[in-house]
Amino acid sequence: MKRQIKVTINGVGYSHEVEPRLLLVHYIRDVVGLTGTHIGCDTSQCGACTILLNGMAIKCCTMLAVQADGAEILTIEGVAKDGHLHPIQEGFWEKHGLQCGYCTPGMILAAYQLLQRSPNPSEAEIRHNLEGNLCRCTGYHNIVKSIQYAAQKMAGR
Amino acid sequence: MTTATRLFGSAIKRREDPRFITGKGTYVDDVKLPGTTHAVFVRSPHAHARIKSVNTAKAKSAPGIVAVFTGQDVQTGPLPCAWLLPGIKIPPRPVLAQGKVRYVGEPVAIVIAESAYAAKDAAELVDVQYEPLPAVVDCQKAHAKSASQLFDDVPENQSFDWSIGDKAKTDDAFKAAAVVVKQRLVNQRLITNAIEPRACAASYAPATGDLTLWVTSQNPHVARLLIAAFVLGMPEHKMRVIAPDVGGGFGSKIPVYNEEVAVCWASKALGRPVKWTAERRESFLTDAHGRDHLTEAEMAFDRSGKILGFRVATHANLGAYLSTMGSLVPSYLYGPLLSGVYTIPAIFCRVWGVLTNTAPTDALRGAGRPEATYMIERLMDLAARTLNMDPVELRKKNFIPADKFPYQTPVAFVYDSGNYGPALDKALEMVGYRKMREEQEKARKNGQYLGIGLSTYIEACGPAPSSVAGALGAQAGLWESALLRVHPTGMVTVFTGSHSHGQGHETTFAQLVADDLGIPMEQVEVVHGDTGSVPFGMGTYGSRSAAVGGSAIYTSLQKIKEKGRKIAAHLLEAAEGDLLYEGGKWSVKGSPDRAKAFGEVALMAYLAHNLPQGMEPGLEVTSFYDPVNFTFPFGTHIAVVEVDPETGHVKILRYVAVDDVGKVINPMIVDGMVHGGITHGVGQALWEWGAYDDQGQLLSATMMDYALPKADQLPSYETARTVTPSPVNPIGVKGAGETGTIASTPAIANAVLDALAPFGVTHIDLPLTPSRIWQAVKAAKK
Numbered sequence: 001m002k003r004q005i006k007v008t009i010n011g012v013g014y015s016h017e018v019e020p021r022l023l024l025v026h027y028i029r030d031v032v033g034l035t036g037t038h039i040g041c042d043t044s045q046c047g048a049c050t051i052l053l054n055g056m057a058i059k060c061c062t063m064l065a066v067q068a069d070g071a072e073i074l075t076i077e078g079v080a081k082d083g084h085l086h087p088i089q090e091g092f093w094e095k096h097g098l099q100c101g102y103c104t105p106g107m108i109l110a111a112y113q114l115l116q117r118s119p120n121p122s123e124a125e126i127r128h129n130l131e132g133n134l135c136r137c138t139g140y141h142n143i144v145k146s147i148q149y150a151a152q153k154m155a156g157r
Numbered sequence: 158m159t160t161a162t163r164l165f166g167s168a169i170k171r172r173e174d175p176r177f178i179t180g181k182g183t184y185v186d187d188v189k190l191p192g193t194t195h196a197v198f199v200r201s202p203h204a205h206a207r208i209k210s211v212n213t214a215k216a217k218s219a220p221g222i223v224a225v226f227t228g229q230d231v232q233t234g235p236l237p238c239a240w241l242l243p244g245i246k247i248p249p250r251p252v253l254a255q256g257k258v259r260y261v262g263e264p265v266a267i268v269i270a271e272s273a274y275a276a277k278d279a280a281e282l283v284d285v286q287y288e289p290l291p292a293v294v295d296c297q298k299a300h301a302k303s304a305s306q307l308f309d310d311v312p313e314n315q316s317f318d319w320s321i322g323d324k325a326k327t328d329d330a331f332k333a334a335a336v337v338v339k340q341r342l343v344n345q346r347l348i349t350n351a352i353e354p355r356a357c358a359a360s361y362a363p364a365t366g367d368l369t370l371w372v373t374s375q376n377p378h379v380a381r382l383l384i385a386a387f388v389l390g391m392p393e394h395k396m397r398v399i400a401p402d403v404g405g406g407f408g409s410k411i412p413v414y415n416e417e418v419a420v421c422w423a424s425k426a427l428g429r430p431v432k433w434t435a436e437r438r439e440s441f442l443t444d445a446h447g448r449d450h451l452t453e454a455e456m457a458f459d460r461s462g463k464i465l466g467f468r469v470a471t472h473a474n475l476g477a478y479l480s481t482m483g484s485l486v487p488s489y490l491y492g493p494l495l496s497g498v499y500t501i502p503a504i505f506c507r508v509w510g511v512l513t514n515t516a517p518t519d520a521l522r523g524a525g526r527p528e529a530t531y532m533i534e535r536l537m538d539l540a541a542r543t544l545n546m547d548p549v550e551l552r553k554k555n556f557i558p559a560d561k562f563p564y565q566t567p568v569a570f571v572y573d574s575g576n577y578g579p580a581l582d583k584a585l586e587m588v589g590y591r592k593m594r595e596e597q598e599k600a601r602k603n604g605q606y607l608g609i610g611l612s613t614y615i616e617a618c619g620p621a622p623s624s625v626a627g628a629l630g631a632q633a634g635l636w637e638s639a640l641l642r643v644h645p646t647g648m649v650t651v652f653t654g655s656h657s658h659g660q661g662h663e664t665t666f667a668q669l670v671a672d673d674l675g676i677p678m679e680q681v682e683v684v685h686g687d688t689g690s691v692p693f694g695m696g697t698y699g700s701r702s703a704a705v706g707g708s709a710i711y712t713s714l715q716k717i718k719e720k721g722r723k724i725a726a727h728l729l730e731a732a733e734g735d736l737l738y739e740g741g742k743w744s745v746k747g748s749p750d751r752a753k754a755f756g757e758v759a760l761m762a763y764l765a766h767n768l769p770q771g772m773e774p775g776l777e778v779t780s781f782y783d784p785v786n787f788t789f790p791f792g793t794h795i796a797v798v799e800v801d802p803e804t805g806h807v808k809i810l811r812y813v814a815v816d817d818v819g820k821v822i823n824p825m826i827v828d829g830m831v832h833g834g835i836t837h838g839v840g841q842a843l844w845e846w847g848a849y850d851d852q853g854q855l856l857s858a859t860m861m862d863y864a865l866p867k868a869d870q871l872p873s874y875e876t877a878r879t880v881t882p883s884p885v886n887p888i889g890v891k892g893a894g895e896t897g898t899i900a901s902t903p904a905i906a907n908a909v910l911d912a913l914a915p916f917g918v919t920h921i922d923l924p925l926t927p928s929r930i931w932q933a934v935k936a937a938k939k
C-alpha cells in the first residue's frame with residue numbers, strides 16, 4: 001500500500017515509497033535524514049517542527065508525507081546559502097536568541113515567513129507571530145531582539 | 158591575566174550556536190544506530206489498579222514485532238531515590254509495573270518493533286486487565302487513616318515527616334507577637350515541558366559486554382551509576398552514558414526514569430539497539446512533575462513591623478513513587494530557605510511527604526526555593542497590608558544588614574555574602590516606584606487597576622559540601638570534576654562533569670580557561686556529557702555549574718600553571734618565585750624578554766628532554782572540587798500589571814529584575830537565563846497548572862490544556878545587576894539559572910493582588926487565571 005512521492009527539499013529532489021500514514025516530519029527526519037527539524041509536541045502546538053512548504057510556514061508534525069507530494073520544502077538545513085548564514089540565523093547568534101537550541105529551527109522558519117510578509121515588524125507583531133512557537137529557555141526576549149536584528153539587516157540598515 | 162579586555166566578564170557570542178542555528182545539533186532522537194529497534198510503552202490508563210492479567214500473545218505476532226516484555230520479564234532492582242531522610246519510607250519503584258499500577262502513565266509493558274509505527278500498532282494489541290482501586294490525588298486527603306493506601310506498608314501514605322528549626326522558640330515568638338498574618342497557600346503542581354521530549358537509545362555489544370546509552374540527561378555519570386550499579390546490577394565501567402545536545406532540562410532530566418532502564422535491559426536481552434522517544438502526552442504523564450505543596454504559613458511581627466517568627470506546615474505531594482531527588486526537594490531545598498533575605502529570629506517548618514496516585518515529583522526549575530520564596534513574599538505583602546506599611550518599607554526594615562555576613566539563619570544555612578538594599582534601590586529606581594504609585598492612584602480613579610508587586614528573594618545554588626550532605630541523607634557527593642588536558646601544541650581540552658542543556662558551558666568555560674591562561678579562546682575546547690571521556694562528575698542541577706563546575710576547572714588551572722611554572726623556571730634557569738605569569742607566558746620579573754610561552758612549556762612537558770629532576774612528563778590535571786558552602790544569589794524583582802476586573806485578564810506592563818549572582822563570566826548568557834527564568838515563574842503565577850481530577854486523570858495532558866507562556870503574553874524585561882562576589886569559591890560566582898523563576902512568581906502574584914486591593918481581595922491561589930480573578934472580585938464585591 002506504499003505510495004511514491006516526490007519532493008524537493010532545500011533544492012534537492014527526493015523520491016521515496018512511503019506508507020500513506022507516515023507523517024511529513026518523520027519523512028524529513030527519518031527517511032531523508034534531515035534531523036534539524038525537531039519534534040517537540042507531535043500535536044501542532046509547539047512549532048518546533050516548523051518548515052516552509054511551498055513558501056508557507058507549516059507544522060510538519062501535522063501533515064502526511066503523501067500530502068507533500070510535489071512540494072517545495074525549506075528546512076533549517078537549507079536556510080544558509082553558500083556557506084553564508086541567513087540574517088535571521090545571524091540575528092539569533094548575535095542576540096543570543098537560543099539556549100538549548102531545540103525550538104530554534106522552528107523559530108527561525110517562523111521568523112522567515114514573518115519577515116517575508118512584514119519586513120519591518122513591530123515588537124507586538126513579532127510576538128503575535130511567534131504565538132505558535134514555544135520556547136522554554138529564552139522567555140522570548142532575545143528571540144524578539146534576534147528577529148529585529150534580522151529585519152534591520154535585511155533592510156540594509 | 159588582567160589584560161585590558163578580559164574574557165571573564167565579556168558578552169562573547171556562543172560557540173555552540175552555529176550548529177544549532179543551522180540544524181546540525183545532535184539530540185538523542187537524532188542518533189540513528191544501525192539495526193536499531195524502536196520501543197513503545199503500554200501505560201496504565203488507571204491511577205490506581207491491580208493488574209489482573211497481561212496478555213501479549215497478539216502483540217507478539219504483529220507485523221514487524223521484535224519483542225514484548227512485561228514486569229514479569231524485566232526483573233531488576235527498583236529505581237532509586239538518592240536522598241534518605243530520617244525514618245523515610247521508600248517503597249520500591251519497579252521499572253515496569255509489578256502487580257499494581259499507581260499513576261496514569263505508569264509503564265506496564267515495553268513493545269519493541271522494527272519501526273516506531275509498528276511498535277505503536279503492536280502496543281495496541283497488548284491486553285491488560287485491571288481491577289480499579291480508589292485513587293488519592295490531594296496530598297492532604299491522602300494523608301489520613303481513612304485514605305486509600307498506595308502501599309500496604311506505608312500507612313497514611315506518609316513517606317516522611319521532616320522538620321527543621323526550633324519549634325518551642327517559634328511558638329514563643331508567636332505568643333509575643335503584636336500582629337500575626339496567616340495564609341493557606343497552594344503551590345500548584347507544574348509540569349516542566351522542556352521542548353525536547355525525553356528520549357533514550359541503548360546499544361549492547363554482546364561480544365564485549367559493553368552497554369552504551371544515549372539519553373536526555375542532565376547528569377550522565379549519575380545516571381550511569383544508578384542504572385548500572387543499582388538497577389541493572391552490571392559493572393558500572395561496562396556502561397557508557399552519552400547525553401549529547403539536550404533540549405532543556407529544568408530539573409526534569411535529572412531523575413533516572415523507567416524507560417531508560419527498560420531500553421538498556423531490552424537491548425541486552427535482544428542484542429540489538431533499542432530506542433524510545435517520548436510523545437508529548439507521555440512527557441506530561443511521566444516526566445517528573447514539580448511543586449504541589451499545600452501549606453499553612455504564619456508569620457509573627459511586632460508592632461513596628463519586625464518579624465519575630467515564622468511557622469510553616471506543608472503537605473508535599475511526592476506522587477506515586479519517590480523520584481531520584483523526590484525527597485530532597487520539599488525538605489532540604491525548601492525548609493532552609495525560609496529565612497529569605499530577612500532577619501527572622503525563630504523559624505519552624507514541618508513537612509509531610511505524601512504518596513498519591515499521581516506522577517512522581519522532583520526538581521523543577523528552582524526546586525523547593527520557589528515554593529519557599531513564594532510563601533515568604535506573599536506573607537510579607539499580606540503583612541504590609543495588615544500593618545498598613547508600604548511593602549518596600551517592611552522589607553527594608555527586615556533585611557539582613559550588609560555587615561552581618563556570613564549570616565547564620567535559624568534554619569541551617571550560612572549565607573555567604575549579601576547586600577540586599579542596593580539591589581532593591583536599583584529596582585525601585587528603574588521602575589520609578591514613587592511615580593508608579595502615583596500613577597496607580599490616578600488609574601484607580603479612572604477605573605483602571607494597576608498593581609505593583611515586589612519580590613526580594615534569596616536563592617541557594619551549588620549544594621554543598623559533600624560531607625554535610627552525606628550527614629543529611631545524600632546518597633551522592635556534591636563535588637564536581639574537571640580534567641584539563643593541555644596538548645603538546647598548547648591547545649587545551651576541558652572535560653567537565655557539568656552538563657550543558659542550554660547553559661552555554663562550551664563558551665563560558667572556555668572563557669574562564671582562556672582568561673586564566675591568557676591564551677586565545679580558540680585554543681580551548683570544552684567537552685561534556687560523555688562518561689566515556691569525562692571523569693566522574695555530578696552534572697548540572699541547582700544552578701551549580703559555574704560555582705562548582707567552574708571552580709573545579711579553576712582548581713585544575715592552578716595546578717597546570719604550577720607545573721608549568723616549574724618547567725618554565727627550569728628552562729629559564731630562574732627561581733620559581735621570580736617568575737610572573739601574564740599574557741600566556743612566564744617571564745622573569747624585571748626582564749620580560751626572558752620568557753617561555755604557555756605553548757612552549759606544553760611542548761617541553763611532552764618532549765620531556767629537559768624537565769626538572771624527578772618531574773613526570775605530560776601536562777594534564779584532574780581536579781575534584783568539593784564546595785565548602787552553597788552560594789546565595791539574591792535580588793529584587795518588580796512587576797507592574799494591569800488587571801481587568803470585568804474579565805479577570807492580567808496584562809504585564811513592565812517587569813524589572815535586579816539580580817546579584819556574584820561575578821559574571823558572560824553577561825549575555827546570564828541575562829538570557831534570567832529572561833527564561835522569569836518567564837517560567839510567570840507561567841506558574843498566571844497560567845500553568847498540572848491538574849488531576851479526583852480519579853487521578855491528568856486534565857492538563859496536552860499543550861492545549863497546559864498553558865505554557867507564549868511570546869505574545871509577555872513584555873520585554875528590564876534587567877540589571879549588582880555584584881557581590883561569593884567568598885566561598887575561588888571565582889566569586891554564585892549561579893543564575895533559577896533566580897528568575899524563584900523571584901518572578903511572587904512578584905507577579907503580589908502585583909495582581911495589589912491591583913485587586915481596592916476590591917478587598919487579599920489572596921487568590923495560583924495560578925491567577927482570569928476565572929479565578931473574576932470570581933474573587935465577584936465574591937469580594939458581595
Ligand code: FES
Binds near residue numbers: 041042043047050
Ligand atoms: S512538533 Fe509539530 S508543532 Fe510541536
Ligand code: FES
Binds near residue numbers: 097099103134138352
Ligand atoms: S532555546 Fe530551548 S526551547 Fe527555545
